Amino acid sequence: MSQTGSRASVTTLEVCVDSAAGLLVAGAAPIARIELCGPLAVGGTTPSLGLMRAASRVPVPVYAMIRPRDGDFVFDEEDEAIMIADIHAAKAAGLAGVVLGASRPDGTLDAALLARLSAECEGLGRTLHRAFDLAPDPLEAIETAIELGFERVLTSGRALNASEGAFVLATLQRHAAGRISVMAGAGITPGNVGALVHATGVGEVHASCRSPAEGGSPDVRRFGFETSRLRTDRAVIDAMLNVLG
Numbered sequence: 692m693s694q695t696g697s698r699a700s701v702t703t704l705e706v707c708v709d710s711a712a713g714l715l716v717a718g719a720a721p722i723a724r725i726e727l728c729g730p731l732a733v734g735g736t737t738p739s740l741g742l743m744r745a746a747s748r749v750p751v752p753v754y755a756m757i758r759p760r761d762g763d764f765v766f767d768e769e770d771e772a773i774m775i776a777d778i779h780a781a782k783a784a785g786l787a788g789v790v791l792g793a794s795r796p797d798g799t800l801d802a803a804l805l806a807r808l809s810a811e812c813e814g815l816g817r818t819l820h821r822a823f824d825l826a827p828d829p830l831e832a833i834e835t836a837i838e839l840g841f842e843r844v845l846t847s848g849r850a851l852n853a854s855e856g857a858f859v860l861a862t863l864q865r866h867a868a869g870r871i872s873v874m875a876g877a878g879i880t881p882g883n884v885g886a887l888v889h890a891t892g893v894g895e896v897h898a899s900c901r902s903p904a905e906g907g908s909p910d911v912r913r914f915g916f917e918t919s920r921l922r923t924d925r926a927v928i929d930a931m932l933n934v935l936g
Contacts, residue, residue: 728756860875
């Protein structure tokens with residue numbers, strides 16, 4: 692059964708996860724949406740087909756990241772073909788939507804590629820990811836996103852974290868004027884989300900809601916099979932929701 696996502700009139704929370712364990716924790720929380728990714732250590736890539744299928748069974752709308760590799764967002768024909776196949780996989784898995792982004796070498800959004808990818812997304816919601824933050828003119832970029840029919844844009848306000856980008860986020864929120872949702876992301880915690888929402892007026896926030904995990908094998912880390920031990924934490928999700936009210 693296909694899922695659907697929607698925008699609420701209050702500030703809502705999207706949680707990004709990159710594992711089956713994180714999916715189960717976030718999927719049991721009263722959040723608006725899950726962004727399903729491959730490794731968050733590189734900003735998230737396309738999740739595996741198996742993880743997409745598992746995500747279709749949680750009661751929270753799930754949007755799959757469509758990003759074929761780490762690094763920049765300048766994609767060639769081979770990347771595009773992979774992204775189209777992954778969009779179809781997300782649709783076949785019954786997910787609610789996908790998360791897209793593509794840049795030209797100068798950082799501006801690649802509207803032509805995004806239009807072609809969007810044409811493959813019939814029946815899916817669409818979020819424009821933080822390729823947006825590389826665009827030199829954020830107001831021009833948000834107009835492009837609106838013209839392409841995206842539901843929302845995920846952005847830190849072109850800063851390293853959303854708190855530092857609060858002024859740009861507030862400007863984008865006013866400029867959007869309800870035509871698209873501005874979702875603040877990057878470095879958002881229960882300790883700063885209240886002030887950020889108050890300063891910007893954004894209707895959605897995005898966070899990993901993770902904390903350090905106990906245990907783990909020293910040999911696994913020594914051989915480079917694991918870069919960090921962080922887990923999606925229900926207590927952090929609940930604290931975030933408590934602040935958001």
